Amino acid sequence: MSNRNPTALYSQSYSMPRALNLRQIEIFKALIEHGTVSRAAEALYISQPAASKLLMQLEKDNGLKLFDRYKGRLVPTAQGLRLHEEVARIFVGVRQVESAIGLIKREDQGRLVVGVIPALSGAYIQRTTMSFLKRNPNVYCWIKSPSSQWIPEYVLTRVLDIGIVTARVENPFIVTEPLFEHPLLCIMPLGHPLAERKVVRPDDLNGVPFVAFNTETYTGQKVSAMFDAYDVRSNVVLTADSNSTLCHFVAAGLGVSLVHPLFIAGVEKQVVVRPFEPTIPLDFLVCFGRDARNLPLISEFAAEARMMATSFVDDLAKSWS
Structure with a gap:
């Protein structure tokens, strides 16, 4: 008859997995996002051997195969990618909590x-x-x-x-x-022929390459209505949703446009600006x-x-x- 301790047998068969180590999760997430163990280690300011040890321990402690070894690199398995989805979701929540804490601390400041x-x-x-x-x-x-x-x-x-x-x-x-x-202004690339005019008018835009706002935008609707009212033969070469995108294309020489003056902030030295008449208030x-x-x-x-x-x-x- 065996004299082995049954309690010891039970503890060996049903030993609980180790509690998750936050540092292991951090290096795991960093490896997925940075691609190599060395870059992940740099991101967390630890040595590469220490990072490798944490990753091996994470797999061992939890009985998962998170990586395949391929040509000296760790490549995430399906289990690894699935775990990363959950980890990323949790870290988003942590960042939201950190942001909330920051806001609460600042409320006494205003x-x-x-x-x-x-x-x-x-x-x-x-x-x-x-x-x-x-x-x-x-x-x-x-x-x-x-x-x-x-x-x-x-x-x-x-x-x-x-x-x-x-x-x-x-x-x-x-x-x-x-x-x-303020009325819309006409903007154009440096050196554009229309820069010689003191005021730009609808007829001046006939056939001229024009960078337009999407007609779903408030400005786009106003410009489109002006084109229709004055029978402008528009030559729209690009449509943009963002004023920053539009202004940078104008500055790059693609064409001219009509914009509110506040839209020009940030590129005012890269374009020529002229009044446009009849005025289109915005x-x-x-x-x-x-x-x-x-x-x-x-x-x-x-x-x-x-x-x-x-x-x-x-x-x-x-x-x-």
């Missing part, structure tokens, strides 16, 4: 969440926000760029403190105020909740946005005056 239409999400809002933060160093800003149609709803539900939009907002719980109105509005929690900061940010817009366009006008 926080302003700004929604700005994508067309103004480049140099203009960057300059406005930098100037605002220089005056308010203890305020934390979060800039979001949803579609214009969503900004009023986000203001209403307090996802945003203040929004910059093009369309009027018909809601008694939302306040709208003018931000900046205005922007700020909107915020009637019972918003940050009214002093909202008012100051709105004032900064107006001042920055006026200053930029005044400087821009000097190039054609």
